[in-house]
Every structure is written in structure tokens, then in C-alpha cells.
Amino acid sequence: MALLPSFIRPTRMTKRFARPAGRPPARDEAVLDAPDELLSPALVAAGRGEYATAAGLLAATRAAAEWEWRDRYVRRLAAFARSRTEWYEEWLGAAPDDPGALLVGTQLAVDRAWPSPARAELLGEVSPLITAAARADGLDPVPWRIALDHARGSRAGHRYFEELWEAAVRRAPHHYGCHVAALRYLAASWHGSHRECFDFADRAAQDAPADSLVQALPARAAFGYLTDGCGPAVPRARLDAAADRAIELSGRLPAADPAPAEVRNKLLYVLLRLDRWEDARVQLRLIGPYATSFPWGRFSDDPLGHFLRLREHLETAGPGAAPAGLLTGPPESLDGRRGHARAADH
Known part of the structure; x- marks a missing residue:
């Protein structure tokens, strides 16, 4: 099966989202999955039950079209929300149409379903969330990366996956997260x-x-x-x-x-x-x-x-x-x- 290559688009347009320099840990202070200087305050605030910093962070990545950073932050915030949900539930209740809140919630739902033996069935219930997140911002490829992961987990066919892939790379031809999702699908299928x-x-x-x-x-x-x-x-x-x-x-x-x-x-x-x-x-x-x-x-x-x-x-x-x-x-x-x-x- 010749899957995916025809949808790769040659474009060299990139943008940069400036990040403050910070003092890294000392060489002998190894840390696991360390957040950067922008994500760290959002996680600290979420630990206090506050969502505004996370909402502002994702809004900034959206405004700057920094999709790689947005994808990374969505994953990390969803992972945090998996064990500490109060701050996220308050965010979604206060701003149910916020594209950032919708993305975090969608990622959270996929993450919760993934370890289950009934993964495929549970992921079927996530589809409306992915649709809502994609409609919230038509330029954002991150909902489509989540959709690609969803398709792999729900054992979607190749034709459907190709349609998702085409939609993803049309928005961001070189988005790493989408490419990793495609590579995982190919290996699994x-x-x-x-x-x-x-x-x-x-x-x-x-x-x-x-x-x-x-x-x-x-x-x-x-x-x-x-x-x-x-x-x-x-x-x-x-x-x-x-x-x-x-x-x-x-x-x-x-x-x-x-x-x-x-x-x-x-x-x-x-x-x-x-x-x-x-x-x-x-x-x-x-x-x-x-x-x-x-x-x-x-x-x-x-x-x-x-x-x-x-x-x-x-x-x-x-x-x-x-x-x-x-x-x-x-x-x-x-x-x-x-x-x-x-x-x-x-």
C-alpha cells in the first residue's frame, strides 16, 4: 500500500516563538521530563487549582502559530490533568469554547482510553471531542495529530487515515507530532x-x-x-x-x-x-x-x-x-x- 507520501508538501515557511532564557539544572542534577520556562509556571498554577496561566500559554502558541510548542504543551497539560482534574474542569466550565481547553480535554480523553482493553470502543466516544477541537481553529494541526493517534488506537482503515493525514499536513506540512503519529500508524498497521x-x-x-x-x-x-x-x-x-x-x-x-x-x-x-x-x-x-x-x-x-x-x-x-x-x-x-x-x- 502506498500510503501518505503524496501528501507531503514542500514549504519552507517557519515562525519562531521567543522563549526566555533560564538557568538549567547543574550538570549532575538530572531531571526527568523537565518543563521549559513557560510551561513550568502553568503547571505550578494548575497545581494550585488555577487555569489562567495554562490558558494564556496555549493562546500565545495559537496566536504565534507555534504548533510544535502547542502540541508539546497540550500533551503535558493533559498528563497533569489526568491526576489533577479540578483546575481543568474549572477552565472548561468557564470557557467551554476555548480552543486550548478543548484540545487539552481531547488529549486527556484519548490518554484515559489508551490503556484500556476496550480502547477501540472507548475511543469511539472521543470522536465528537476531536471534531469540536478541530472546528475551534481551522488552522491548528494539533487536533489532527490527536485524530491520527485516535485512528491508530481505534484500528481505523488506511483510507480514513489518509484523509486525516491530508488534512493535517495541509495545515502544517512539517509538523513533527503528526509525522510521528503517521509513523506509528504505519508500523502498527x-x-x-x-x-x-x-x-x-x-x-x-x-x-x-x-x-x-x-x-x-x-x-x-x-x-x-x-x-x-x-x-x-x-x-x-x-x-x-x-x-x-x-x-x-x-x-x-x-x-x-x-x-x-x-x-x-x-x-x-x-x-x-x-x-x-x-x-x-x-x-x-x-x-x-x-x-x-x-x-x-x-x-x-x-x-x-x-x-x-x-x-x-x-x-x-x-x-x-x-x-x-x-x-x-x-x-x-x-x-x-x-x-x-x-x-x-x-
């Missing part, structure tokens, strides 16, 4: 056809601006392959090329910054699986104190502790030493076939 996932990721990266997070999409495909490995082997050269593209992107982004931390943590894993130890150490320095649940939560119930053990090993081991016991994965070589790992986290 094709049961490990990793070559097809690489084809999609490579085409998207080639068409994206040099500083777009989509440049990291092939490395995400490599991560999927290295943690699954079913299907025909992907050539080593293609895995290295994916890592090289992500390394180049990482070099363009601020060092020791929470925004690109997940991309770098994922790249670190890929480099270690490829035995590229010196490149991995470079990424470790660029990561600084900012560990992320993805990917380390795939391999440990204590992702921060896992990252710290891995960091200590890399900082003290000699050149070329493998971090034994720290990279959970299939034991066979990269050129062989491997069994299934557990499905990718939502």
Missing part, C-alpha cells in the same frame, strides 16, 4: 514493515527544513526497528544515515535544553545500539541534565534511574565499551531477525 516506515521517514526528512524536528524522523524509524526488528533486515547503512541526519539536527539545536531532549535521548539509544560510542557521548553532553521518559521508560520502570546508570557508564567506561545490561533489547545482531518487543507506548 503493517506489523513491522520497517522498510516502509523508513521510506516514509526519509521522504519527509528530505522535504523538511534543516532545522525541523522532522529531520529526526528517520532516527525514530531506526528506534522502532532496533526495539522490534521483525520483518526483513534494514541495511546497516540506512540505520547509520538515519542517525547521521539526527546528529546534524541535534547540532543545530540549543545544548542542554529541555525542548530537544526527547529527540536527543532517543538518538542516544540508537547510537548505542549501533556501537557508535563516541557519537553517543557527544549526544550525552548535549542532553545535559534533561532525561526523558521516552525512550528509557521502554526498558525500565525507573526511566530516570536507567538514564543515570547509562550516563555513569558512558562517562567512566573506556572507548568502545558496551553498556552491558543497560540496553534492553533483542540479543541478535543487527543483520538478523528479532522477535517482537512490546508495542510502542502511546
Whole structure:
């Protein structure tokens, strides 16, 4: 099935949403999933039961068309609301048509349904929320990213998914979240056809601006392959090329910054699986104190502790030493076939 590539659009228009500089944690103070200087006050206020800061933050991303930041903030606010709902319920009650409130509520509903054995049925009840969020702002791609995740979770067919994808990239051709959602759908629906996932990721990266997070999409495909490995082997050269593209992107982004931390943590894993130890150490320095649940939560119930053990090993081991016991994965070589790992986290 030839899915998705025809909808990739070549555009180089980007916008920047200025963010205040802040003092990062000290190098030895590793933190997990650290919020940036704008999200942190919104989470603190939400902890006090106040929603105005979160509403203002999402309104600012919408006004500046900063869709990547908007997507990231929606995810984090929804995750917070999952355990502390009062502030969000008050927000929705006071402003039921607020596009930001609708987005957070939609993401929250998807997140709540995802772990259930009845996921597909529960997600069916979320569809009206996605429609309302999309209608609240016709330019925003984030509702469509949620729709793409929803389609994967509800086992939607390829034709319907293509319609959602076309709508998403029409609004933001290089939106990373939408591309990740598409990559996950392809992997899930094709049961490990990793070559097809690489084809999609490579085409998207080639068409994206040099500083777009989509440049990291092939490395995400490599991560999927290295943690699954079913299907025909992907050539080593293609895995290295994916890592090289992500390394180049990482070099363009601020060092020791929470925004690109997940991309770098994922790249670190890929480099270690490829035995590229010196490149991995470079990424470790660029990561600084900012560990992320993805990917380390795939391999440990204590992702921060896992990252710290891995960091200590890399900082003290000699050149070329493998971090034994720290990279959970299939034991066979990269050129062989491997069994299934557990499905990718939502």
C-alpha cells in the first residue's frame, strides 16, 4: 500500500516563538521530563487549582502559530490533568469554547482510553471531542495529530487515515507530532514493515527544513526497528544515515535544553545500539541534565534511574565499551531477525 507520501508538501515557511532564557539544572542534577520556562509556571498554577496561566500559554502558541510548542504543551497539560482534574474542569466550565481547553480535554480523553482493553470502543466516544477541537481553529494541526493517534488506537482503515493525514499536513506540512503519529500508524498497521516506515521517514526528512524536528524522523524509524526488528533486515547503512541526519539536527539545536531532549535521548539509544560510542557521548553532553521518559521508560520502570546508570557508564567506561545490561533489547545482531518487543507506548 502506498500510503501518505503524496501528501507531503514542500514549504519552507517557519515562525519562531521567543522563549526566555533560564538557568538549567547543574550538570549532575538530572531531571526527568523537565518543563521549559513557560510551561513550568502553568503547571505550578494548575497545581494550585488555577487555569489562567495554562490558558494564556496555549493562546500565545495559537496566536504565534507555534504548533510544535502547542502540541508539546497540550500533551503535558493533559498528563497533569489526568491526576489533577479540578483546575481543568474549572477552565472548561468557564470557557467551554476555548480552543486550548478543548484540545487539552481531547488529549486527556484519548490518554484515559489508551490503556484500556476496550480502547477501540472507548475511543469511539472521543470522536465528537476531536471534531469540536478541530472546528475551534481551522488552522491548528494539533487536533489532527490527536485524530491520527485516535485512528491508530481505534484500528481505523488506511483510507480514513489518509484523509486525516491530508488534512493535517495541509495545515502544517512539517509538523513533527503528526509525522510521528503517521509513523506509528504505519508500523502498527503493517506489523513491522520497517522498510516502509523508513521510506516514509526519509521522504519527509528530505522535504523538511534543516532545522525541523522532522529531520529526526528517520532516527525514530531506526528506534522502532532496533526495539522490534521483525520483518526483513534494514541495511546497516540506512540505520547509520538515519542517525547521521539526527546528529546534524541535534547540532543545530540549543545544548542542554529541555525542548530537544526527547529527540536527543532517543538518538542516544540508537547510537548505542549501533556501537557508535563516541557519537553517543557527544549526544550525552548535549542532553545535559534533561532525561526523558521516552525512550528509557521502554526498558525500565525507573526511566530516570536507567538514564543515570547509562550516563555513569558512558562517562567512566573506556572507548568502545558496551553498556552491558543497560540496553534492553533483542540479543541478535543487527543483520538478523528479532522477535517482537512490546508495542510502542502511546
